[in-house]
Amino acid sequence: MVLPNLFDFATSELSQDAFLCWLVAQAGQDERPDLRNLGRAFIALLWRTARGERVSAEAVRLRTGPVKQFEHIDILFEAEIAGRPTTFVIEDKTDTSHHHNQLQRAVQEGAIDSH
Numbered sequence: 001m002v003l004p005n006l007f008d009f010a011t012s013e014l015s016q017d018a019f020l021c022w023l024v025a026q027a028g029q030d031e032r033p034d035l036r037n038l039g040r041a042f043i044a045l046l047w048r049t050a051r052g053e054r055v056s057a058e059a060v061r062l063r064t065g066p067v068k069q070f071e072h073i074d075i076l077f078e079a080e081i082a083g084r085p086t087t088f089v090i091e092d093k094t095d096t097s098h099h100h101n102q103l104q105r106a107v108q109e110g111a112i113d114s115h
Contacts, residue, residue: 007092016092017074021066024077024088028062043079046088055082 010016026032026039040057047055063085065077075090 013074013092017068020075020090020092021068024062024066024075027060027079043081043088046090047081047086059083 006019007016010019023039023042026035027043028039029036037057039062040060043060043062044055044057047053047060059082061080063078063080065075067076068074070076073089074092075088077088079086079088
């Protein structure tokens with residue numbers, strides 16, 4: 001069985017970025033707890049995928065962002081994960097891969113913190 005993939009529906013990078021920004025932004029909203037919890041769960045999933053550490057959606061707080069196309073970064077936002085401030089960088093790649101040392105350049109240029 002083939003699982004649904006966002007990138008099959010949102011084939012342009014801008015539509016992917018818009019959806020992901022919308023989803024992350026929900027983590028900072030209190031008006032709709034169901035969507036807030038969905039946004040926080042998504043950020044927790046990103047954390048677990050990147051760090052290998054499980055964290056509950058309740059332990060996630062959106063601090064800033066999301067911001068699209070900041071310093072050549074597709075999506076940038078800051079969250080607090082179990083009390084730890086964390087910067088998230090999302091580069092959505094569909095028909096390409098990492099190139100031109102994007103992450104290293106962002107750190108060197110001061111767009112993101114290296115911690």
